[in-house]
Every structure is written in C-alpha cells, then in structure tokens.
Amino acid sequence: MRSFSPFPALLLTCSVAFAGAVQSRANVTLHYPDATEVSSASGVALHAYNVVNYNLYMDWYAALSGENHGFNGRMKVSFVPSLSDPLDSIRLDSNPAYLHIDSVFSGGARLATSLSGEKLTVYLSAPLSGTDTGTVEVYYHETDPGIAPAQDSLQRGFYLYYAGEQTVGMNSMNVPATIAYTMSEPSDARDWMPCYDEPSDKALCEISVRVPDGFTAASNGLRVSKINNNDGSTTFSWKENYPVSTYLMCATAGQYALIQKNADVDGKSIPVQYYVYPQDSLQAVEGSGCNIDTVISMMKFYSSIYGPYPFEKYGMTGVEPFQYGGMEHQTITTLNRADEFNRRDVAHELAHQWWGDMVTLGTWKDIWLNEGFATYSEAMQLQHDSQTAFQSEMDFYASQFFIEDSTQLRYAIYAPPAGYIFGLAEYYKAAWVLNMLRNLVGDSTYFSIMRRYRADYEYGNAVTSDFIDVVDTVTNSNMSWFFNEWIYEGGYPVYTKSFTQAGDSLALTINQDQTNAPIFRMPMEVDVWSGGKMTLETVLDSLQSQTFKIYIPAKVDSVTLDPNNEILARYPGQNLTAIDQTTTSPTTYALLQNYPNPFNDRTEVVYKLPKSGMVSLELFDILGQRIETLVHGYQTSGTHTVAVSGAALASGVYLCRLIAPGSRLTTKLVLEK
Ligand SMILES: [Zn+2]
Incomplete structure (x- = not known):
C-alpha cells in the first residue's frame, strides 16, 4: 500500500506533512491474531480450518443508484479442517459495526450462530474431519449508517461517494463521479465481508457485483461473466485462480472506460488494464508520465529480475476520493486518481504483485x-x-x-x-x-x-x-x-572519524556515536586522499570506537567514510555527494552523480559551490592514477557542469574528485564501451 505521497516537491513542507500522514494512520487496527490461534514459532495464525474458496455476491445496485447507502451480500465459504480434532464450528471475522448477519445456511439447513466482538461462530450441523470439505452460506447486509455516506471517518471497508459537492473527511470537495470500492488493509475485510481475516489463510475467490447499467465492477482475477439483468442492472463476475489473502480481495465499481493491451512477458500474454474515468482515457493511452505502455515495460523489467509476472492479468482502477496513494489488490490495484499516472506509485503497486500478493x-x-x-x-x-x-x-x-x-x-x-x-x-x-x-x-x-x-x-x-x-x-x-x-533493532549508525599518521601508517579511528541503537557491524569503504592520489579501502567496522591501520606512503590530506553512500547512516561533519541535490542556490559543496551513468562516449558531471574559490575536479582510475584534470582554478559560487569524454578511455570504473576549500568529494563513473 502507498499511504503517503513520495514526491520531494510536496515534502518541502515535509516534516509536518509527513508527521501528519503517519499520525493519521494511528487509528489503523493492527490486528494480531488471538493468542489461542497463534503458533509460537512464527506468530502465524493457526486455526481449526483452512478456507479453500470464497464465493461472494454483493448487490451494490441500491447503493450506487442512491436508494440506500448499504448493500446486501451473500458469502459462501468452503473450508477443510486443519487440525486433527473433529471440526464442529468455525469462527469468522465479521465486524458488527458494519455487517449485520441475517442468516447462515449449509446444504439448505439453517445453522445456529453466535457473535462475540468481531467473531462470528457458526455451528456446523455435523462435525467435519480429515479431508471433509464444509460450506456455509452467510447472508448479511452492510448496514446503512443512516447518514451522508461521504463522511470518510465513518466509512471503513466499503466506501461510497456520490457525484457532487460534499464534505469528505475534513474537507469540502467536488466528487467527480459516483464511485464505490472496498479497501481492507490491514484488517478491514471483515467490515465488508464475513471471512477468516488473517493474511496467512489464502484461498481462491469468486466475486460478483450487481451494479446499475453504465457502471463497471472490477475485481480479482479474470472476468467470467457480465450479465445484463434486464432490470437496469448488470452483474459482473470475477474469478481469481491463484490463492489470495482477504486483505487483497476487492471490488470497485465506477462509470469507467477500459484501456487494455496485452503484455507479452516470458512467452505469456498478460492483459494489462487501466479502468479510468472517461476523461482520463487519453492519458492512459499516451500520457507522458505513465501510460499503459509504461506499465507493460515495468512488468517486463520486474519479470526480468524477479521471474515471470505471477498472475493472470494486471488491472488498475482509479478512484476519487481515496485516503491512500494506492493499494495492491491482487491483479487489480486501486489507485488514487491523482496518482494513477505517476510512475512511482504505479511501479510500487505493480511490484507488490510479486512481493505482497504472490509472496504474502x-x-x-x-x-x-x-x-x-x-x-x-x-x-x-x-x-x-x-x-x-x-x-x-x-x-x-x-x-x-x-x-x-x-x-x-x-x-x-x-x-x-x-x-x-x-x-x-x-x-x-x-x-x-x-x-x-x-x-x-x-x-x-x-x-x-x-x-x-x-x-x-x-x-x-x-x-x-x-x-x-x-x-x-x-x-x-x-x-x-x-x-x-x-531489522530486529531500531535506529541507524552515526559515524565520526579522526586520524593520525606516523610514517607510512595511517591510524584511522571510526566512532559510532548513535544512542538508543545497537553498535553496527558493517563493511565500510573509506577514501583516503594523499599526495594527489586517492586510495579506496574497505574496513569492517564493528565497535563503538575502532582504529584501523592503513598503509599510505604519502601525507594524508583527507579521509571520507562511505564515499559511495552505501550505508544507511549519518556522517556529521562530512559532506556527501548526495547532499543538497534539489537546492538551486547551494548551501554546501556537492558533487552529483554523473549522467548518464554508465556512459559510453560522453557524460556530464555537475557540482555545486556555496562560495567562490579555488576548485579542482579530477578524474582517476580505480587504482588512484590521475587520468585527467577537468577543472583547476578559481570559480564562482553556483552550479557547474563539466563534460567528460570517454573516447580515449578503456571500459571500467573511474573516480571523479572535487577539491574545494574544506571539501573533498568523490563520485564513481562507470564507462561501458
Ligand atoms: Zn505498498
């Protein structure tokens, strides 16, 4: 899920905006399973049955046509016992604040039930054991809260908004089109369907939704039917052929245009779909930020590094309003309409199909x-x-x-x-x-x-x-x-350094200054600059204060820890290449990564000077031999760009070093011929 905006531009007001975003998630129900249902080793929920299949029917006709704010549903759950004891009842998650259970049947016989908190116990008419498969049909309705449904704070699980001006959450907004959708992560599936709501119990699913004519209902898997009921309504039925966790099941209904292309990935043809508001169609086809072809190329890239795309289709539905950036529902991501054509969001949710949906x-x-x-x-x-x-x-x-x-x-x-x-x-x-x-x-x-x-x-x-x-x-x-x-401890290292030299031996002391965090053991690259040469060493730092002896025959001018920024750490007092990339008027020295990189015949190096002065910019090979002096002399403050030609150079890694008063910075260039 994407619960916040990733854009640097928005984050110029960032700490406050971010703090707010995270705080607003404080009301998320983090549902760890009952202690009695947890196996001790991993914390994975262990319960008396495994769900095999969910077959869900929801009638959204009245809700979408404005007659009622809730809906009627029927959930058919098929399951098998998972423990050796005979199974005489099953417990489903069902939140009574939203769901009202009307009746439960099995094989035509009505079953007794009881409700305790969010647990609905269904008593089976005869115990199941071994490989017996049981099926119960739960008839329920999503209760009409009896108030304007567009008040976000009161909606959970099932969200419904009508076109027009209204209050959404704290804001007044003009909802562009009537829309209904579900959103469950982490534990809100129980707010719109009775289910065993733990991510570890995956099952197959079939979801059917009845909507007014003109609406399209999208859901997990492949569409198996679209039936015109000849009463002003249409029923869409979808079937997911791969196991899915309840928080990844969903349904979305809107007056959509469908943009679809097939992606040829790993010898398979995968349908890729954008369900968009009709006015967004052109953007989905040929928009400059991200369009359906971009999605296909992303799918190919992920397939090349993670193995084939794991499901039968990949669709995205745009919705507005949406409290989140996007949600990786299996095979049918829900995207905030504002982020629907944003490369980062689209890439993030697509990657979840591998990591989150296939491996959950x-x-x-x-x-x-x-x-x-x-x-x-x-x-x-x-x-x-x-x-x-x-x-x-x-x-x-x-x-x-x-x-x-x-x-x-x-x-x-x-x-x-x-x-x-x-x-x-x-x-x-x-x-x-x-x-x-x-x-x-x-x-x-x-x-x-x-x-x-x-x-x-x-x-x-x-x-x-x-x-x-x-x-x-x-x-x-x-x-x-x-x-x-x-992973198991918080924080990150904060490194400082000091060094002394005796003859040709450099004594470099690295300190870890973090508090309320472990002492980190990490291999660390160290740049030592001496007599016009740069030496790149790797040390294994693992103590609060540790001294390394490095053979350096000439006088050492400077030492840079982790010059290529490979450790998630802070280095107080040390300028790093990545600092200040977005600042137009530099406040610190910065040497940016060259672009393109790797390069072939030509690349550009950009550096930033907060004040005017003597500067040199030099290119070294990986052994520290100077290859070329790119800049040497007085320069004014500001941003400077220098071209580097690869014509006379062999393929390999080169280091570009900026020396300015009080600052020495390095970046790594890769030449590929
Ligand atoms: Zn995510």
Whole structure:
C-alpha cells in the first residue's frame, strides 16, 4: 500500500506533512491474531480450518443508484479442517459495526450462530474431519449508517461517494463521479465481508457485483461473466485462480472506460488494464508520465529480475476520493486518481504483485516484506532508466526516514508498534536494508536470493525468519548479524572519524556515536586522499570506537567514510555527494552523480559551490592514477557542469574528485564501451 505521497516537491513542507500522514494512520487496527490461534514459532495464525474458496455476491445496485447507502451480500465459504480434532464450528471475522448477519445456511439447513466482538461462530450441523470439505452460506447486509455516506471517518471497508459537492473527511470537495470500492488493509475485510481475516489463510475467490447499467465492477482475477439483468442492472463476475489473502480481495465499481493491451512477458500474454474515468482515457493511452505502455515495460523489467509476472492479468482502477496513494489488490490495484499516472506509485503497486500478493507476509509484524520490497523495487525501476534517479531516490528515502526517526518514534522494522505499521521504517529504511544486502552480496547473489525466496514461498506466505533463512542458504553463510541490527533493532549508525599518521601508517579511528541503537557491524569503504592520489579501502567496522591501520606512503590530506553512500547512516561533519541535490542556490559543496551513468562516449558531471574559490575536479582510475584534470582554478559560487569524454578511455570504473576549500568529494563513473 502507498499511504503517503513520495514526491520531494510536496515534502518541502515535509516534516509536518509527513508527521501528519503517519499520525493519521494511528487509528489503523493492527490486528494480531488471538493468542489461542497463534503458533509460537512464527506468530502465524493457526486455526481449526483452512478456507479453500470464497464465493461472494454483493448487490451494490441500491447503493450506487442512491436508494440506500448499504448493500446486501451473500458469502459462501468452503473450508477443510486443519487440525486433527473433529471440526464442529468455525469462527469468522465479521465486524458488527458494519455487517449485520441475517442468516447462515449449509446444504439448505439453517445453522445456529453466535457473535462475540468481531467473531462470528457458526455451528456446523455435523462435525467435519480429515479431508471433509464444509460450506456455509452467510447472508448479511452492510448496514446503512443512516447518514451522508461521504463522511470518510465513518466509512471503513466499503466506501461510497456520490457525484457532487460534499464534505469528505475534513474537507469540502467536488466528487467527480459516483464511485464505490472496498479497501481492507490491514484488517478491514471483515467490515465488508464475513471471512477468516488473517493474511496467512489464502484461498481462491469468486466475486460478483450487481451494479446499475453504465457502471463497471472490477475485481480479482479474470472476468467470467457480465450479465445484463434486464432490470437496469448488470452483474459482473470475477474469478481469481491463484490463492489470495482477504486483505487483497476487492471490488470497485465506477462509470469507467477500459484501456487494455496485452503484455507479452516470458512467452505469456498478460492483459494489462487501466479502468479510468472517461476523461482520463487519453492519458492512459499516451500520457507522458505513465501510460499503459509504461506499465507493460515495468512488468517486463520486474519479470526480468524477479521471474515471470505471477498472475493472470494486471488491472488498475482509479478512484476519487481515496485516503491512500494506492493499494495492491491482487491483479487489480486501486489507485488514487491523482496518482494513477505517476510512475512511482504505479511501479510500487505493480511490484507488490510479486512481493505482497504472490509472496504474502505471514503476519502484520512482517509488513516490511511487503512494503520494503515494493519500495526498493520502485527505486530499482528508476535505476533501470537512470542511476542518477535511483541514487537521488535512495537519498530521499534516507532523509525521510531520518526525519521520522528523529521527530517521532524509533522502532525496529520487525513488529512495528501500533500506529507505525505503515511507518517510514517499513518503507524507506527497509528499502535501504535490501539495498545494503545487495551491496554486501553483489547483484548476482542478490537476485538469486530473490528468485529462491519466490520459489520457496510463491502463492503462500513468508515471515521474516523465512527470508533470512533464504539469504543464509543462498549465501551459504550466517547473516543473522546483519538482520539483527537492521531489522530486529531500531535506529541507524552515526559515524565520526579522526586520524593520525606516523610514517607510512595511517591510524584511522571510526566512532559510532548513535544512542538508543545497537553498535553496527558493517563493511565500510573509506577514501583516503594523499599526495594527489586517492586510495579506496574497505574496513569492517564493528565497535563503538575502532582504529584501523592503513598503509599510505604519502601525507594524508583527507579521509571520507562511505564515499559511495552505501550505508544507511549519518556522517556529521562530512559532506556527501548526495547532499543538497534539489537546492538551486547551494548551501554546501556537492558533487552529483554523473549522467548518464554508465556512459559510453560522453557524460556530464555537475557540482555545486556555496562560495567562490579555488576548485579542482579530477578524474582517476580505480587504482588512484590521475587520468585527467577537468577543472583547476578559481570559480564562482553556483552550479557547474563539466563534460567528460570517454573516447580515449578503456571500459571500467573511474573516480571523479572535487577539491574545494574544506571539501573533498568523490563520485564513481562507470564507462561501458
Ligand atoms: Zn505498498
């Protein structure tokens, strides 16, 4: 799910806006299962039956035509016993604040029920055991709250808005068109359908919705029928052929135009669909930000790194209003109409089809397995086009996480506290954890890990320890040290340094100054600049204060920790290349990633000077030999661009070094011929 806007522009007012966004999620019901239903090892819900199939019918005709604000529904649940004891009753989740249970039948016989809190117990007429399959049909209605339905705060699970001027939440807005949709994550499916509402119990599903003529109802899987009822209504029926968690089931109905193309991915033809307001059709076809062809190319990219697209179709429905950016309902993402053609949002929700929908978190404590993976995939989608865009995206993630960490609560990624299930650590810090893992093990191993994780858990659920086990298996090592510090504990390292030199030996002391956080063990690159040469060393830093001896024959001028920004950390007093990328009038020295990178015949390096003075910009090979002096002399403050020609150079990695009064910055250029 995307519960906030990722745009840097909007975040210039950011800490306040962000704090508000996160705070507003504090009312999310973080539903951990009953203690009696939890297996001790992983926290995954263990219950007396497994759902095999949900067959749901909802009649939205009256709601969409304005006659009534609720709807009638019938949920047919098929299930098998999962424990050795005979099964004489099942407990379904059903929130009585929204759902009124009218009757429950099985095989034509009415069954006794009882309701306690949000648990509906259905007493079976005869106990089931072994491989017996039971089926119950629950007839219910979504209660009409008896008030204008467009008051957001009162709607949950099922949302209904009528066209026209009205109050939505705290604001007055003009709703452009009548719309109805469901939204469940994490635990609101029980507000619109009786179900076993735990993400670990996946089942197949069939959803049918009756709507007024002129409306289209979209849902999970493939459409199996569209029946004109000859009474001013049409019934759309959808069937999902892959297991789905209840929070990923959905239905959406609006007066849509459908833009569809088939994507040829991995030898399969996958329908890709945009359900848009008719006035948005052209944008879906040929819009410049993101259109249906962009979605197809994203699908191909993810398939190339994560394996084939896992489902039978991929659709997106635009809705307005929507409290969120987007929600990755299985095969049919719901997108805020304002974000419908935004590359980041579209990439994020598409990536969830692999990470979240195909491999689903085992419990809500493992939310980073959904959100961190989707967020990092979103950044990788940018990297596919531009390394510069990727780096600035990762810098943005870091800066936003630091703001949350310093102004709100510090918490571990695993098992976030109430109000932080959609906190920025789950998105941005978790994306960084994956980026650091990738840097540690290398691309080839990293993608082997992702493929193995998929192979082991596809169409099922995984918890955090499952992912770590995959990492250990693929790397043939024990990486628990890495996950312990980054996933099971909060915070991040804050590094400072000092150094002395005796003869040809540099004594570099690295301190970890963070409080209320673990001492981190991380391999760290260190740049040492001496006598016009740059030496890149890697040290394994693991103590609060640790001194490394490095052989440097000439006088050391400067040392830069983590020059390529590979660790999610702060370095007080050290300028980093990524600082200040968006500031037009620079306040600090900055050397930006060259673009394009990798490059072939020509690339450009941009650097920023907060004040005028002597500057030199030089190009080195990876061994520290100076290749070219690009700039040497007095320059005025501001932003400068220098072209680098690759014509006379061999393929490989080069380092570009900016030296200005009190500042030495490095960036890495990759030349590919
Ligand atoms: Zn998400």
